[in-house]
Amino acid sequence: MPITVPLTTSRTERTMTTTTAHQLQQIARHWPDLTDALEVPTAGTGFGLGLRGYLNTLEQHDAAEQAALRAMERNPDQLGATAAPLSLRIADTMRTVEVALHETGTQIAAANQRALITPAPRDWAKDDRARRNKIALEDSRDRQRWHFTPSHTAPYSALWLCARVQGAKWPGTGLTTAQHATVRKVAAGALERIEKALDLVYQRRELSIDRPCQCGGRIEVYGGGGADPVAQCQGCGAFWSERGILAA
Template sequence: MNTTPTTAQQLQQIARLWPDLHDALGDRTQHAWPPPQLRDYLTGLDRLDTEEQEARRHQAAALRALERSPDQLGTRPVPISLRVHDTMRMVEAALLDTADRIARSVQRAPMQPPPPARAAVARTRADRVRWEDRARRVEQARQDAADPRRWHATGSGRTAIRAALWLSGRASGSSGPFRPLSAVEEQHLARVAAGALARVEAALDLADARRELTAEHPCQCGGTIEVYGGAGARPVARCKGCGAIWHEGGVVAA
C-alpha cells in the first residue's frame, strides 16, 4: 500500500504544524545535527566542525543585530530561535509566492456587473423583468468577487496557513472559480509542498534525519561514519565499513 502523502496532504500538514512553529519560536536552543554530544564522543574533539562553527557565528551575529533593532518592542530584546524564525520566514515566502503565481494562472477573473443605469420607474412588466434581471446580475457579480475561496494578492488573509490550505484545495481539485492545475503546475506545487514540509518538520525535529560525518572524522577502521535518528528517536552512529554502532552513551556494538 502506498503511504506517501499527497501534495494536498503535505500542505494540510504544514497548516496543522504552523502553530507549533510559533510555540517553538521562543526556544533558542539550537539542535545541531548530528548532535554535538554524539559527535564529540565519536571524534574526541572539544569543538564542532568548521561548518557548524560558521553557522553559529552567523546565528550569533544575526541575533545581536536583531537585539539591537529599533523595531523590537520594549526595552529588552525578545529571545527567539533564529533557526525556527528563518524556517518560518522562508516557508511563508515560498507559499505566498506560489499561491500568487498559481492564482494568476488558474483563478477566474470576477464576473463583471452590468453597466450603470439611471433609475427609472418600471411602468410595464417588461420593465420590471429587466430591472430584476439587472439587480440579480449585480448581486451575482458582488458575490463572485467576494467568494471566500478566491486568493487575493493583497489584504490580511496572506498568511502561511491560509496559503497552505488554499494551495491544498488547488492540489485536490476542490471546486471554485478556478480551472484545474496543469501537469506542470502540479509538479511545481508538489516540489514546493515537499520542500516546505521538510523544512517545517526539520525545525520541529519531526523528520527522520541521516548524515555522513566529514572525511576528517573517520572510524578507526577508516570507514565513513553515518549518523541517523530524528523524529524523537535517539541519534545513533554506524560505521559503513566495519559496522560498529555508537550512541551518545558509548559503543553499542562493534
C-alpha cells in the same frame, strides 16, 4: 475534509493528488508547532542543527549554554521588556515555506482565476444595478478566490492550494498537468523542511573525513523522529550522546 479527485484520472494521478493534498494539510497542521518552536532558543543539541554542530557541542554544551544565558542577561538599568530569543533555523524555515507557498498560489491564480465581476454602471436601471452589485460583492468575498496581497500565511496558502489540487469549485479553471507537478514539488519540499526543522524525521548521516574519531574511524550520527541524536564511530564502535561517551 474528504479528498476528492475527478473520476477520469488514472490511479497513479489519484495517488499523487491524495499525497499532495495530505502534505499541504500537514503543513497547515504543523505551523503552530513551528510558531511554538520559534520562541525556543536552541543551543545546538538537536540533530536537526547539523551533524558537525551537534558533535561540537557534545563536550562544550554546558559551557555554551552558560555563555548564552550570560549574553542574554539584561542590564539592571534597562527599562521595559526584551523580546524572547528566537530560533533562526525555525524562522528561516517558516519564511522559506511561506514565500514558496504564496508565490505558487499567486502564479496559479494569475493564470487561472477569473477576473472579478465589476459593479453595475450608474446608468443601469435601479433593480438591475442592485442585482449586479450584489453578485459583484459576493464574487469579491468568495473565500475560494485568491486575493493578490503582498503575503498570505502559510496555512492559508497551503489549504488554498489543497482545494485547487482536490478540484474544489472556485472562480477559475482547474490546474494543468504542469501546475499539478509544481504544487506537488513545492508541497513535498516544504513539508520536508518543516519536518526536519521540528526534528520529526529520522536521519542517519556520516561526517566528512575532516572530523574523524580519535582512532581515525569515520563518525556516523543518527537521530530525529523522536530519537535522541547519537554518534558512533564506524572504526572502534564508540558511542556518544548529549551526556558524553556511552561506550568505548
